[in-house]
Amino acid sequence: MSDRCARWWRGVWALSATLPFAALIVASLAFRWNWPDLLPSVWWWQARATARMPIGWDYLVAPASRALPALATSAGLATAVTLIGLAVAWPAARVLAHERFRGRGAVELLLLAPLLVPELALALGLAVTAVHLxxxxxxxxxLAAHVVPTLPYLVRTLSAVEQGFDRDLADAARVHGAGSWAVFWHLRLPLLAPGVAAAALFAFLVSTHLVVLTVLVGQGRVETTAVQLFARLGGGAALDPISAALALLLTVPGVLLLALLDGLLRRRVDLRGATPRV
Amino acid sequence: MALGLGPALALLALVFGAALFGSLAQSLGHAPAYGVEAFPTLRYYRALFTDPALALAAWRTLTSALPATALGLLLGTALGLALPPRRDLASSVLQLPLLVPYVVAVALTTSWLAGGGVLARLLAAAGVIEAPQELPRLLDGRAGIGVLITLVWKQMPFTALLVAAVRTGADAQLEEVARVFGASRAQVLRYVTLPQVMPAVLAAAAITLAYNLGALEVPLLLGGGTRDTLAVSAWRVYTDPDATQRPQALAIAWTLTLGVVLAVAALLAAGRRWLPGVAGR
Incomplete structure (x- = not known):
């Protein structure tokens, strides 16, 4: 592929990855947007006298919409899922990165299995089990249900992070009298932190995206932002301002992650440059 | 030293295992909570082969998942090959579809392709159509364009990033060497570049195929209620007020899971055999 062609193709895709969101922003800020106007005839700020806020956003902050509690549920669930997932996946990733043992293939397959089983099948199974329990x-x-689909991502990314850790460094520290706590605190944590943080952010994101599991195991009573958007979509009608606002709200964590990941990964490269190459 | 695996395996075995066996038992007729106690019966699995609606749903599952997977792979691989070895803003930004949930992708597709959406307004501004109804039914029409576009848009960057990751790890000089020795661009692509990236393409194929065969949100929300796939059928049966039919939903889900596992296994086996660069890794 020639360079010019590649650059053109990248540009087209970067545009198609971002431009669609413009429609959501416009829809969420429109006051009147009649057919066939390309842009709203009355924007929200032109109607400030009657509308305190854009329609979609006004609805979301109103207590009746339960949007803010749902946002809090999303964030709380995702935080808990991330912490549990890290506690479970990190030790496993450490073993997978450094040890050779029998049955390794089977273990890897089992840890990836949640990627193969359709979310719906997992959700139905867990819903049945949750009723029993x-x-x-x-x-x-x-919460328990959300941990399952985040595990494959966590184990994979954390294994890669662990593989980047030079164990000779830990041995050298031990030879010089460092205890296991000192090795963790002064060596492993600073060296692995950026990679682990990236994995954690990704697990957080996966949890905020889960709809089917949340609806079926939560029996509709555990309402997250993604579930609220899911409940409003469908039916072939045009997108209403409230759904547009919800969709934008759900885009924020991904954009934040993108910005943070860029910073984190750059830091990891710097750190790698600082460790002696073998 | 394999002790570290304990918590992860225990958690998976408990939650995952309980889900699988609980639902297997229910699909075989054990659902006392809903007044169904016919264990063991294959009635619900038999329905899958005798009910014409479910046979049609199985067919639709294939016809919506396979084209989306193939198109996503093709475009994603091309994009992955076009990504520069050093990340720039464009290659960062194109990960965005990967980082939003499928429901947001559905919202985007709706805002652009629905009757009164952006595309219809653009066409109206250009004088092609006059009323929103004149736009072909892209979302809930028979062709399933909305589902296809949504899945491809969301998954293309995934394949692209996997391919690009393999490319940065691979020996970049190989292509130059081949060129110096007189290989044409097409030959370099066929004998050097593609074998390099094939393992990544195959991994992306397995994951996107598994997802697309079992996808629920996209075909449910953009299918217009007339093109139910197996996953959508299972969802409808399970969420039906008549709870006595729930074992049927679980039988559909189990069959779907089995189908996905078989399809992915077949794909990986075929890849190992026929694709250059995959064998021996």
Missing amino acids: GVAGSPWGV
Whole structure:
């Protein structure tokens, strides 16, 4: 592929990846947007006298919409899922990165299995189990359910992070009298932190995206932002301002992650440059 | 030292295993909570082969998943080859579809392709159509364009990033060497570049195929209620007020899972055999 062709193709795709969001922004800020106007005939700021805020956003901050509690549920669930996921996946990733053992293939396959099983099938199965255990419709059942699909991502990214850790460094520190806590605190944590943070952010994101699991295990009583948007979509009609605002709200974590990841990964490269190459 | 695996495996075995076996039992007729106690019966699985609506749903699952997977792979691989070795703003930005949930992708597709959406307004401004109804039904029409576009838009960057990652790890000089020795551009692509990236393409193919066969949100929200796939059928049966039919939903889900696993296994086996560069890795 020639360079010019490649640059053109990249530009087209960068545009198609971002431009669609413009329609959401316009829809969420429109006051009147009649057919066939390309842009709203009355924007929200031209109607400030009657509208305190854009229609979609005004609805979202109103208590009746339950949008803010749903946002809090999303964030709380995702934080808990990330912490549990890290606690479970990090030790496993460390083993997978450094040890050779029998049955390794089977273990890797099992840890990737949640990627193969359709989310719907997993959700139906967990919904049945949650009813048996009496946690259906409670945030705890949803929390346990959310951990499953985040595990494959966490184990994979954390294995890669662990593989980048030079174990000779830890041995050298031990030879010089460092205890296991000192090795963790002064060596592993600073060296691995950027990669682990990136993996954690990704797990957070995966949890905020889960709709089917949340609806079926939560029996509709655990409402996250993604679930609220899901409930409003469909039917072939044009997008209303409220859905547009919800969709924009759901885009924020991804954009933040993109910005943070860029910074984190650059830092990791710097750190790698600082460690002695073998 | 393999102790570290304990928590992860225990959690998967407990949650995942409980889900699989609980739903397997229910699909075989054990659902006392809904007054169904016919264990063991294959009635619900038999329905999959006798009910024409479900056979049609299986067919639609294939016809919506396979084109989307193939198109996404093709475009994603091309994009991955076009990505520069050093990340610039454009290659950062194009990850955006990967980082938003499928429901947001559905919202975007709706805002652009629905009857009164941006595309219809653009066409009206250009004088091609006069009323929103004149726009072909892209979302809930028979062709399923909306589902296809949404899945491809969301998955293309995934394949592209996997391909680009392999490219940065691979020996960049190989292509130059081949050129110096007189290989044409097409030959370099066929004998050097593609074998290099094939493992990444195959991994992306397996993951996107598995997702697309079992996808629920996109075909449910953009299918217009007339083109139910297996996943959508299972969802409808399960969420139906008549809870006695729930074992049927689980039988559909189990069959779907089995189908996905078989399809991915077949894909990987075929890839190992026929694709250059995959064998021996």
